[in-house]
Amino acid sequence: MELIIDRWLHIWAGITWIGLLYYFNAVQVPGLAAARADGTNAGITKHIAPRALLWFRWSALVTWLTGAYYLERSGIGLTNAFLLRGSAATIGIGAWLGTIMLFNVWVLIWPNQKKVLGLVQADDAAKAKAGRVAFLASRTNTMLSIPMIFFMAASAHFPIAR
Amino acid sequence: MKNPLDSLWGTIISGLVLLIILYVISVNLLR
Numbered sequence: 001m002e003l004i005i006d007r008w009l010h011i012w013a014g015i016t017w018i019g020l021l022y023y024f025n026a027v028q029v030p031g032l033a034a035a036r037a038d039g040t041n042a043g044i045t046k047h048i049a050p051r052a053l054l055w056f057r058w059s060a061l062v063t064w065l066t067g068a069y070y071l072e073r074s075g076i077g078l079t080n081a082f083l084l085r086g087s088a089a090t091i092g093i094g095a096w097l098g099t100i101m102l103f104n105v106w107v108l109i110w111p112n113q114k115k116v117l118g119l120v121q122a123d124d125a126a127k128a129k130a131g132r133v134a135f136l137a138s139r140t141n142t143m144l145s146i147p148m149i150f151f152m153a154a155s156a157h158f159p160i161a162r
Numbered sequence: 163m164k165n166p167l168d169s170l171w172g173t174i175i176s177g178l179v180l181l182i183i184l185y186v187i188s189v190n191l192l193r
Contacts, residue, residue, distance in 0.1 A: 025170060089192040093184055139167035146177030147184050160188045 003074055010066035014152075016059035018145055020052055025142045028052070029135070045117055053113055060105045064098060071095065090160045094151035101141045101148065108137035 028049065035041035071091065072078045080088035081095045112130035115122035122130060154160055166172030 025173070084192055089188060093188060136165075136167055139173050142170075142173050143167065143177040143180060146174065147181040150181055151184070151188075160185070160192075 003070065006066050006070050006073070010063060010070060013059045013062035013066060016055060017063050018149070020056040020059070021138065021141055021145060023052065024056070024138055029138075049113070049117055050119070053110065053117075057105050057110050060102050064102045067095065067098060090151055091155035094148050094155060097144045097148035097151065101144050104137040104141050109134050109141075112137075 028044070032041055032044055035044055068078055070076075071081050071088075076088050076091060077085075080086070081092035084092040112134035114120045115127055115130035116134060151160075164172075166176050
């Protein structure tokens, strides 16, 4: 019972995380560019982006933790997955991609977004640089999410590596 | 050369290419 609840939480948190990732990339980034052009961006950066980032970074952590717990407790083995051993290799590729994405969220996106949104002090040059790093990390995660979701789904329904 | 991650479609195509590469590796090298 505990494993199905964990798996349910993993999928639930994962949908929240990746849904917000796609919101940032497909909606907020182009929306902010258009809003900056007519001077209406202040509300987005003050009220929308911080809330979206709050759900984004914590759902990312919950996704990873519930995934790691599942790997360890389901008999697959966290070590087997990360070492791509035998039948654990398929989910292991997904786990590696998800782990790189979690790193990007907490080490590259969030600290740099704090500068961009003015939550920590930064001059204009530092803000511009932080914006570029956060943007590329977010785009990298969007790119990685494509194979990550494939390998997560494949591991349960269509095992590739045996 | 332009960074493909600067465009959303470039990002999606890069993800699909990465998926194919990882799939081929997993099928051929991880069995």
